[in-house]
Amino acid sequence: MKICYNEKLKKLPPYLFIEIDKKKKEAIERGADIISLGVGDPDLSTPGHIVESMQRSVANSVNHQYPFGAGMLSFREAVVQWYKKRFNVGLNTDEVCALIGSKEGIGHIHLGFIDPGDVVLIPEPGYPVYNTGTIFTNGVPYFMPLVEKNSFLPDLNIIPVDILKKAKLLFVNYPNNPTAAVATKEFYIQLIEFSKKNNIIIVSDAAYSEIYYDENEKPLSFLEFPGAKEVGVEFNSLSKTYNMTGWRIGWVCGNRDIISGIVKVKDNYDSGVFQAVQEAAITALTSSQQCVEDMRKIYKERRNVLVEGLKKLGWKVNLPKASFYVWARIPNGYTSSQVVSKLLDEASIVCTPGNGMGKSGEGYVRFALTVNVLRIKEALRRMGEIKW
C-alpha cells in the first residue's frame, strides 16, 4: 500500500530544530568537536529538591491513575499563588489549566477556536508551533514581522482590515524567542485595546518570564494589565525556569471561558499530566526560588562573555535583557544560512539561522546560551579565526 500523508502534514515546514540536529549529528560523525548554541534546551539539570519530590510522588499509587484534565487542584493552586507573588495577578483555580509542556497547549489551542479560513496573527520570526496549530486546523496564518526598528514588537496598526475581520487569535511572545526582546507596559495596554476593538483573543506565551538579567527590570505578564483577563490567556512553563524541558509540564491561565475551551479539547485529546510530575511542579513553584536565582547568574555570565566577545569580533549585537538567546546581526555580504553553514563547517559551531524562524529573521543568527563559559570562550576563539 502506498502511504499518503494529508495536505496538512505535507504543508508543514520541516521542524527547524530537527533539521539542525541532523546537521549537528552529521558533523559529530565526521569527528567534529561541536559547540551547540542551536536548540534552546537548557544544559543545566533540574534542581535536586524537585527531582526528589518526583521520586516520592512516583511511588504513590494514587498517582498511577488517569489524571484530571485541567490538572490537580493543588497544582492549579500553586500556579495561582505563584502568579500572585510574581506578578501580583489574581487568578482563580478555574482560570488555570495544566499542560503537557506549554507546547502542547500552544499547538492545541487552535482546535477550540479556529474554523477553516479563520485567520491567526503570528509573530515572525517566532516559535514555529503558533503556525503548526494553524495549519492543522485549516486556519490561515497572517505573519506580523518583528523588526529591530520597532523594538521587535508587532505593528498592530498595519494589519489590513479584511485580515482583522477574519482574525480569531493573536500570539505574542515576550521575553521573545528568538529576538530576546521584552514587551513594554505601553505595548500590552495597546494590545488589550486592540483586542477588544477587533474581537481577537490574545494568546501570550511567557515561557521565558523568569530568564531575566536585571532584578529591577523583570519581564511583565500580559495579565498584569486592566482588561487582559477579558480578552486572553497566558502560557507559561516549568521547562526553562527550572530546567525541566524533558518533564513536560506547563500551564495556561487567564480568561475562564478560553480555559474551558482548552480543557474541553484536552479532555478529548489526552488525559492530562502525570500527577507525579504535577506534584514535582508544585514543589518547584512553592519552595525557595534560590535555584532560579542561581541559574540567572549562570546565564548572565554566559551572556556577558558571548556578547562582549562577539562585539570584539566586530559583530553587531544588543545585550539581551531577558531570555537565554543572543540575537546577532550577521557580517555583511552573507545570508543567515550561509553564516550558519560557515560557522558549522569552519568552527564546528551550531547556531540557528534567523530566517529559519521567519523571513524577517534574515540577516540575523540566534545563539542559545546553553553551554558553559569555557565552551563559549572556545567558540569565540574559533570564530576569531574565520575569514569573512
Ligand SMILES: *Cc1c(COP(=O)(O)O)cnc(C)c1O
Ligand atoms: C521553550 C518554549 C516554550 C516552552 O515549551 P514547553 O513545551 O513548555 O517545554 C514555549 N514557547 C516558546 C517560545 C519557547 O521557546
